[in-house]
Structures are given as structure tokens and as C-alpha cells.
């Protein structure tokens with residue numbers, strides 16, 4: 164749980180930093196956590212409202228949408244801004260906010276590199292390391308794997324409940 168203790172916030176701000184288990188992301192399917200969530204936030208009060216700003220990131224393991232190689236990417240939410248109105252003077256749980264911020268950074272598809280040549284649809288050769296021999300070179304750059312929408316991931320999470 165990521166908690167902000169509002170009674171500790173002075174007139175300026177309270178740093179809220181640390182790590183959190185990636186379990187809170189409830190990742191399913193092709194994307195699995197490869198390390199802890201790191202967050203570096205600062206909390207302040209605007210009247211009765213709690214404002215938390217900062218960044219969070221988590222490494223995830225998945226496969227390249229073009230060449231299907233296993234890769235580790237970092238989901239990085241760089242401009243987090245959470246506002247909670249009328250918070251009481253006690254601990255406020257922002258775990259679900261951080262979870263959502265990170266899930267929103269999920270790209271439509273993961274690539275090992277923008278330059279990835281993918282697999283030949285004809286012979287299946289990994290065109291990053293091999294030359295195609297089947298002669299279908301011209302269509303080789305076409306995506307051979309359907310795109311994963313980030314919304315599909317969120318939908319999946321919803322139906323799991």
C-alpha cells in the first residue's frame with residue numbers, strides 16, 4: 164500500500180518515496196512484472212485537498228510484437244498528479260491511483276526497438292538476425308501479430324473481478 168499521511172504535511176510538501184510490490188498492478192496475460200514499482204512523489208495540501216505529484220515506474224517483461232523476442236521494458240508515469248478533495252487528517256491510500264497511472268502508460272504494443280524488422284511472414288525467419296530465403300522480403304515489415312490495446316488489458320482486469 165502506498166500511503167500519504169496528511170497530518171505530516173507541513174506548509175510546503177512531504178516527500179513520498181519508496182518501492183511497492185508490482186502485485187498491485189494485477190498484470191495478466193503477456194505482460195508480467197520484472198521488478199518493483201519505484202515511486203518518487205511529493206504531497207502537499209491545498210486547503211482541504213491533498214495534491215500528490217511526481218513519478219513512478221515499473222519494469223515489465225513481455226515480448227516484442229514484431230519479432231516475438233522476450234524483452235524487458237519500463238512503464239514510466241512521469242507526470243503524476245493526484246488530487247483528493249476534502250481529505251481528513253490521516254493516512255490516505257493512493258495505491259489505486261498509482262496503479263492506474265502506470266497502467267495508462269502501457270503502450271499499444273511493445274517493440275524490442277522501433278527498428279525491429281520482425282519475422283518474415285513467409286518463412287518465419289527473424290529478419291533482425293537472418294536473411295529471408297523465401298522471397299517475401301517486401302512484406303516482411305508488416306506486423307505479423309495483432310496489436311494489443313491497453314484498453315484490452317484494462318477490460319481484462321475488470322472482468323477478473
Ligand SMILES: [Zn+2]
Pocket residue numbers: 227228229230231232274275276279280281
Ligand atoms: Zn523485435
Ligand SMILES: [Zn+2]
Pocket residue numbers: 283284285286287288295296297298299300
Ligand atoms: Zn521469408
